[in-house]
Amino acid sequence: MSRIVPQMLSAFIYLITAFPASAEPTRLGDLIIETPWARASIGMSRPAAAYITIRNEGKTTDILTGIETTVSAKSEVHKMEMKNGVASMGPAGPVEIPANGSVKLAPGGLHIMLMKLQQPLRKDDRFSMTLIFKDAGRVDISVPIYSVGASGPEK
């Protein structure tokens, strides 16, 4: 038995490294969810942010109406704005994904705010998040977590 365990371990490590963390795009009908990512959190007292790009290959606008995840008690799309040279942010409301267009959530603009974290977001972990669209319905995506100072997907 003691010989088998290291072999199983190396097979397990191989499985991890054989599939890089860079997520495949997720398709839901005409929508394609690309490059999800989040920053590692500093503890759990501050909210964390997650980012995605949503492309709509369809002929009609769809609307991102909600987000669900178990890592935070409340999650919603926020919009960051500059007012008199001061950055402020608040709920963006429903986000339209235009026909034949795309919406990018990225630092400094739209982002998914993960409030009341239920667990710390640890670098190199992943968490699952459900996006809810008015027409296309629900889709689960897997979000890789990068370093605290990451400015974009690291892989």
Ligand SMILES: [Cu+2]
């Ligand atoms: Cu925010």
